[in-house]
Amino acid sequence: MLLEGKRVLVTGASAGIGRAVAIGCARHGADVAINYGRDTAGAESAVAEIKALGRKGVAVQGDVADPETARSFIAVAVDALGGVDVLVSNAGICPFHAFLDMPVETFERTMRVNLHGAYFMVQAAANQMVRQGQGGAIIAMSSISALVGGEYQTHYTPTKAGLLSLMQSTAIALGKHGIRCNALLPGTILTEINKDDLADQTKRTYMESRIPLGRLGQPEDMVGPTVFLASDLAQYVTGAALLVDGGAFVNLQ
Numbered sequence: 001m002l003l004e005g006k007r008v009l010v011t012g013a014s015a016g017i018g019r020a021v022a023i024g025c026a027r028h029g030a031d032v033a034i035n036y037g038r039d040t041a042g043a044e045s046a047v048a049e050i051k052a053l054g055r056k057g058v059a060v061q062g063d064v065a066d067p068e069t070a071r072s073f074i075a076v077a078v079d080a081l082g083g084v085d086v087l088v089s090n091a092g093i094c095p096f097h098a099f100l101d102m103p104v105e106t107f108e109r110t111m112r113v114n115l116h117g118a119y120f121m122v123q124a125a126a127n128q129m130v131r132q133g134q135g136g137a138i139i140a141m142s143s144i145s146a147l148v149g150g151e152y153q154t155h156y157t158p159t160k161a162g163l164l165s166l167m168q169s170t171a172i173a174l175g176k177h178g179i180r181c182n183a184l185l186p187g188t189i190l191t192e193i194n195k196d197d198l199a200d201q202t203k204r205t206y207m208e209s210r211i212p213l214g215r216l217g218q219p220e221d222m223v224g225p226t227v228f229l230a231s232d233l234a235q236y237v238t239g240a241a242l243l244v245d246g247g248a249f250v251n252l253q
């Protein structure tokens, strides 16, 4: 049980990667608090799965773009679990859109949810960890898109590069408190976020053809790398970026 006794918080965990990671952490022994935006049924069923594993679980609704959400999420999690040892900042959106006519609202909302929201969460969790005085681990769900672009993701890829940069800077700022900060860089993982985009069979086949391991990712593929970075096995790992992409990034030709 790599996460026995750890209290793990995951944002955006009613569905997709966040949900798989939250349940996966519980399977590895953690008590888990989840944040979510709108999908109450999804969040409640994730908590039910966490509890069925014999762990504590709690779901807290809140838009991560609002700084108050971070304060209330940490407060409820501390109340329910007794403290915070690990934060997985995962909530994110990717409304695919062309660059030349990008609506200001789409650009600003993507920035606020993906980057500002993560900043507030990381700051609130770090302050709690510093108060506890026992160190901790913070993991940001960045992306392969921190390293490469996307024609319909000009508003999105900068947020993912920003998260990678945030983990590098907070690794420095928080190292003295024993708090490790790392970024996970998933490749293409099959979830709601890209369901419409990958409904284009030509695009899907092309994306699959770029992956040396021969398939697109599943949310469960993110569990092992998250558990590793959250666990004491990674006690000397901070400021790092871990690609989890089936080899897509290195496959030029």
Ligand SMILES: NC(=O)C1=CN([C@@H]2O[C@H](COP(=O)(O)OP(=O)(O)OC[C@H]3O[C@@H](n4cnc5c(N)ncnc54)[C@H](OP(=O)(O)O)[C@@H]3O)[C@@H](O)[C@H]2O)C=CC1
Binding pocket: 011, 012, 013, 014, 015, 016, 017, 018, 035, 036, 037, 038, 039, 040, 062, 063, 064, 065, 090, 091, 092, 093, 094, 113, 141, 142, 143, 144, 185, 186, 187, 188, 189, 190, 191, 192, 193, 194
């Ligand atoms: N899927 C992929 O290929 C990749 C995904 N990522 C990143 O992984 C993360 C998770 O993505 P994925 O699981 O695919 O997406 P999903 O759309 O499947 O899930 C997104 C989750 O984030 C929550 N969420 C969205 N907006 C907010 C908000 N404003 N406040 C709180 N929660 C919110 C959703 O909750 P609700 O529905 O309840 O509102 C949901 O639980 C994102 O940051 C994404 O950028 C990175 C690389 C690749």
Ligand SMILES: C[C@H](O)[C@@H]1OC(=O)[C@H](O)[C@@H]1O
Binding pocket: 094, 142, 143, 144, 145, 150, 160, 186, 187, 188, 189, 193, 194, 197
């Ligand atoms: C949503 C996209 O399919 C997905 O998001 C990312 O961050 C990946 O790079 C993919 O483009």
